[in-house]
Amino acid sequence: MDIPFIDVVLIVGIIYLIIRVGKLEGRIKGMKYSLDQLANKIEVAENPIDDDLRKLLKEGKDVQAVKVAREMLGLSLVEAKQYVDDLTYDGK
Numbered sequence: 001m002d003i004p005f006i007d008v009v010l011i012v013g014i015i016y017l018i019i020r021v022g023k024l025e026g027r028i029k030g031m032k033y034s035l036d037q038l039a040n041k042i043e044v045a046e047n048p049i050d051d052d053l054r055k056l057l058k059e060g061k062d063v064q065a066v067k068v069a070r071e072m073l074g075l076s077l078v079e080a081k082q083y084v085d086d087l088t089y090d091g092k
Contacts, residue, residue, distance in 0.1 A: 047073075049068070049069070049072050049073065050087060052068065053065045053068060053069060053083075053084060053087055054087055056068065057084065057087065057088055062084065065084045065087075066080045066081050066084050067080075069083050069084055
């Protein structure tokens with residue numbers, strides 16, 4: 001069974017990209033942790049939109065909270081959902 005050279009190159013390239021993305025995600029998590037630690041240490045004020053988002057969450061308007069987070073913070077859908085989820089868990 002012969003595998004064309006281009007297929008091998010594509011498979012190797014895809015595997016390489018997957019590994020690189022995984023490493024970058026790890027670095028981003030580390031940077032986020034460091035930023036959170038710095039923010040706690042110097043007592044950075046919370047984002048003003050957080051109170052509005054918590055209010056929407058208390059009213060049961062989770063989807064609306066995600067929509068507002070996307071619009072106001074310029075986040076993707078996944079990022080906005082994670083942001084709102086973090087607010088939900090912080091509030092409990």
